[in-house]
Amino acid sequence: MGYSPKLCGQRRATxxxxxxxxxxxxxxxxxxxxxxxLLAKEAAIEGGASDAEIVELHQGxxxxxxxxxxxxxxxxxxxxxxxAKIRKHTTLPLPHYRGALxxxxxxxxxxxxxxxxxxxxxxxxxxxxxxxIKLSRExxxxxGESAKNVAAVLAAAAFEDTIRxxxxxxxxxxxxxxxxxxxxxxxxxxVLTGAQVGIAQSYLKFRNDALHARWDAVQSEGVESxxxxxxxxIIKHFV
Numbered sequence: 001m002g003y004s005p006k007l008c009g010q011r012r013a014t015x016x017x018x019x020x021x022x023x024x025x026x027x028x029x030x031x032x033x034x035x036x037x038l039l040a041k042e043a044a045i046e047g048g049a050s051d052a053e054i055v056e057l058h059q060g061x062x063x064x065x066x067x068x069x070x071x072x073x074x075x076x077x078x079x080x081x082x083x084a085k086i087r088k089h090t091t092l093p094l095p096h097y098r099g100a101l102x103x104x105x106x107x108x109x110x111x112x113x114x115x116x117x118x119x120x121x122x123x124x125x126x127x128x129x130x131x132x133i134k135l136s137r138e139x140x141x142x143x144g145e146s147a148k149n150v151a152a153v154l155a156a157a158a159f160e161d162t163i164r165x166x167x168x169x170x171x172x173x174x175x176x177x178x179x180x181x182x183x184x185x186x187x188x189x190x191v192l193t194g195a196q197v198g199i200a201q202s203y204l205k206f207r208n209d210a211l212h213a214r215w216d217a218v219q220s221e222g223v224e225s226x227x228x229x230x231x232x233x234i235i236k237h238f239v
Contacts, residue, residue, distance in 0.1 A: 031064050035108040038064070042102055054094055057101045058083070064108055074168050078128065079104045082157055089153040089213065091146070096135055096154070103131035129165070129234050132158035133227055140223055145215070152218045156210035159203055159230045166191055166237060180204055191237075199229055 038060045045053055065076045079100065086096045107128055136154035139147050163182055167173030172185045183200050186192045192200055203226050209217040 031068050032109055032112045034060070035064055035105045039102065039105050039109075042098060042105075045098070051094075054097050054101075058097070061101050061104050065104065068108065074165070075104070075107065078161055078165065082128070082132065082161065085153060085157045085211065089211065090150050096150075099131050099135045100128070103128035106131075129158055129162055129230070129238065132161065133231055133234075136223065136227055140220060148220055148223065149210075149213075149215050149218065151220075151223050152206075152210040152215075155223045155226050155230070156207040159207055159226050162230050162233050163200070166233070169237065179207065203229065 038057060041053075042057055061079070062076060065073060065079070082100045083097060086093045086100065090096055132154050136151045136158060139154060140151035141147075160179055163179060163186070164173060166186055167177075167182050170186070170189055170191055172189055173182070174185075177185075180201070183192065183197070183204070187197045206218065206222050206226055208214075
């Protein structure tokens with residue numbers, strides 16, 4: 001799905017008259033304050049978060065995203081996809097929910113500070129993706145098969161989200177497209193080049209194994225490898 005950036009405060013890009021621009025700035029400032037308020041609540045949670053606290057953070061984050069970008073924006077879809085993957089593949093999802101929601105709220109603030117309303121440019125996307133990578137590495141550092149499996153799911157989610165957001169960034173994404181086809185489109189567009197193409201395609205099996213709980217096929221070395229590759233893509237395209 002394509003997503004065209006609209007430079008906040010530029011009449012040529014937004015088509016707003018001065019009064020409309022002032023109103024838009026006011027709304028954006030309010031949403032930034034709300035995002036900061038939610039982040040402060042998340043940071044104040046001590047120990048394990050309760051279901052009620054996570055629900056409040058989730059609803060507040062989605063509300064901010066919808067007011068800025070409208071319903072079912074790429075940002076909201078990406079967040080809900082990540083939460084669904086965490087819910088499906090982890091036995092204790094609440095700590096990971098916090099990381100995903102925190103990343104989405106940091107994205108909102110970075111997006112506003114960068115002067116964009118409704119784009120997936122630069123650091124706007126990087127926060128969510130780097131949070132997933134951080135959570136995956138933290139899980140990998142723990143001992144036990146379960147921790148390795150959680151790390152694998154988060155790494156697979158970070159890889160897939162990065163590829164799909166690259167598609168959005170370059171306006172070549174299509175709803176419902178298979179990840180393999182998304183990689184082909186990125187290659188044809190010249191976004192992925194040289195050895196990147198073969199490496200990215202090789203990680204499709206890792207992604208499928210991790211998200212379908214084929215744990216015997218998932219090794220810690222593979223988790224580290226896909227995290228390193230994904231991190232390089234984020235640094236190049238979103239930071």
